[in-house]
Amino acid sequence: MSDLEAVAAAQGPGAGSPPEPRHVDKRDKPRSLAGDAWIDLRRSKIFWVASILVAIVLLMALFPTLFTSADPRSCALSRQHAPASGTAFFGYDFQGCDVYAKTIYGARNSIQVGVLATLLSGIIGLIFGLGAGYFGGWVDAFLSRFIDIVLGIPFLLAAIVMAKRLSADPNSNGVMAVTITLGVLGWTTAARIMRSSVIASKNQDYVAAARMLGAGPARLMMRHILPNSVASFIVVLTILLGTNIASEATLSYLGIGLKGNAISWGIAISEAGSYVRTAPGPLIWPSIFLAATVLAFIMLGDAVRDAFDPKLR
């Protein structure tokens, strides 16, 4: 360790302190990477801003009535493009619906689809990545080729085709279709990250030691390899959540996502497009909410990744 590294790590227990007995300083306990990361996170402004934004959006999704008492579906053509009045802070759209209410209620579908799709991607990615990384050999080759194939298909195109296929039933509102589509197409990055983490952990000495002590594959995977691979995986999933929300909006915008009576930011943006010259409000407000939500999740993932990155210490 060079002098400079010693300086950079200048935070050890002070051996130069006076020789009377010291009570155990909190600094003396070895800090885990997670502990260090949490301390860094707590200090990061980005983390707090992102968390607050996420909390607000979650509240909007779970309890929209907290934010507005209006009914987003009570529209009257007589109010078409009417300016803001009363509690309709953002005015009315081309159907005469309360833009503010629609925007608030739109959060629910976005979050729901985003979370479920990400969960699905996470599970698939975990299984594939863990399997490929841990077992190696044929399993790895096969799974990696499979990942290549899925990656070879342009995402948006596959999503469009799939969503269209799955929402063929005119009665469905498309939520399941979009969720499955995004879930099934989005797991590749997560799987790759998990795979490389597992491969890196697998070769560590502590795994060899555990195996020598008689640990079977399941225990090795659960107790020893997985915990160390989890950090990057979580970061990828957080960012994936952001992009899934954006993708849902994209699909809805194209008319392939949520349909029927569903309220979604993507649909709102799509519908508002044609009238943008006369009434920009219905385009702008859902756009801002959508962007802010996606931003919040990506910022969160960023902050967590920076906190866990040992190279930035």
Add this chain to the structure above:
Amino acid sequence: MFRYIVRRLLQMVLTFFGATFIVYALVFANQDDPLQALAGERPITASVRQALTERYHLDDPFLTQYWYYMKGLLTGDFGTSLTGRKIADMMAQAWPVTIRLALISIVIAAAVALLAGVVSGIRRGSLFDNTTLVITLVLLSLPIVVLAPLAQLIFGIKLGWFPPTAGAHPSLFALFLPALVLGSTVLATELRVTRASVAENLRSDYVRTARAKGLSRQRVIGVHVLRNSLIPVVTLIGVDIGGLMSGAIITEGVFNIPGVGFNLFRGIRTEDGPLVVGFVSILVIVFLVVNLLVDLMYAALDPRIRYE
């Protein structure tokens, strides 16, 4: 190295067949009545239906259809769209536009990303750095469904700096705004990677050695650091080119550019199976070739990487 290329080519073939097979399956399985979808409201007579069904092999088992298609593809025949136009013709019209759009986008994105990324990397924590970080974060999160319409609204309509739509044979100037929009989707990541790479390399031991050799700061950064830092970025830019060509659906739609994405979207909407599969097959090939080239470039740039 030769063995590596051969292996990669074999993998590419496998991936190509796998990807096109999946797309084919998605398009054709459980298909509604594409002929009806094509005809719209007008009824189709039985004889016309018979003829079209025969011509497009719509009655044959799925695998047979796939076989016919692949055979055609490998002999250079992309088949005919359900609208009657030859797909090869449609591609010949659509591809140049998309390529131009993608190239302009990547040039803009790469130029900004490299310049701003290097400066940010050198001056981490400065005002410039933090501002750039915030801007890239916002860009990263703005979904293109938001960015494209908004850009069109602000710069095309309200400010009138650029034409709001591009049209059939767009000039370079008309393509600028859509290229800017498209480029910003990849710019953010490229900038961050540049910044991180430069910052990391500045702390390397070889920088210390270079300074101990009495080299000027310009040379240390401009020659030694840059040459190392740019490796990951250049490969990323290569991958992005491939992605841009296939991902421009929204942009092409918003700005009315008749490129590959635009045609593709319309083909999906009208359930024009041959068109979708034809275009996607080409996109897959482009994507795979670009990836292979990027990997080879990576080996050329970094002498530590030598494929076996």
Add this chain to the structure above:
Amino acid sequence: MTDIKAQIDVLPGLDPRAPLLEVTDLHVEFRTQYGVARAVNGANFTLAPGETLAILGESGCGKSVTAQAIMGILDSPPGFITKGEVKYRGLDLLKLPESERRKVRANQIAMIFQDALSALNPVFTVGYQMAELFRVHRGMSRGDAKRRSIELLDQVKIPGAKARIGDYPHQFSGGMRQRVMIGMALALDPEVLIADEPTTALDVTVQAQIMGLLAELQQQRNMGLILITHDMGVVADVADRISVMYAGKVVEEAPVYDIYARPAHPYAKALLESIPRLDMKGQELNVIKGLPPALTSIPQGCAFNPRCAYVRDECRQDPAPPAYTVAPGRTARCHFWREVVGDE
């Protein structure tokens, strides 16, 4: 040695009769978010041509920082030289503007580092990195620079130099890489070579080869060599004088045999006693209890006092012990050095 006279004329203020290198009361601190780390607190060194000075000490004692301060390649921020002089033949390098300082590096004072793999740029060939010195500092053409580089590789005994000039650093073994670094350092015939733990990353047999090479080249060129190390075994063979550093200060400075025979500072003594010896088989190893202090909180008085076997009350109080003269050319910063010497 051909260009020495010409080089000296390049810098105004150089006095060929002044000591080759003289570091006086050097203070370096690092301003970090955890506080100010005082890495060097009054270091003094002198070096004469043809002499080998070993700077010995544990990790974190300030030896690398001193070397980098002499070369002027400290990371600043967070490192700052707050006091002291670094005189090369009478010219205080710390007062020179950066453009002049750069001319001194590699030309007059050169440095080699511990890990040659990370110290060399991985994407340029060895030939390029060596020729760069000639092209930048001497304005040589590519052809000439290449030829000189091949000669240098020969001098550091790399077999097949002509073929290897186009190889990349990762294609060499550890020992060969270190030779390349030595060759690069000596390319412009400097008068001083600072070697920062040159053999720490190498096998023992390769270590011996490298140290032998250094000694040979030093003799040929009548070069001053500063050897920074924590390995007392290496030092005994090679050094003329030793400076032992602790917490940023030189606590003892002596000719090598005197230190080994009769150390005058408790730390130096403890270091020597901690070397495992064959005749100690079966006994407990001697260790120095405790840890070196964090540089952000160096103890008052003598920095070694918490770990010292000879400690008294005066040791814990400021001012810190001055450099007592133990003998001509020998100093020790201990109030009770006589006791330490007498104990042998």
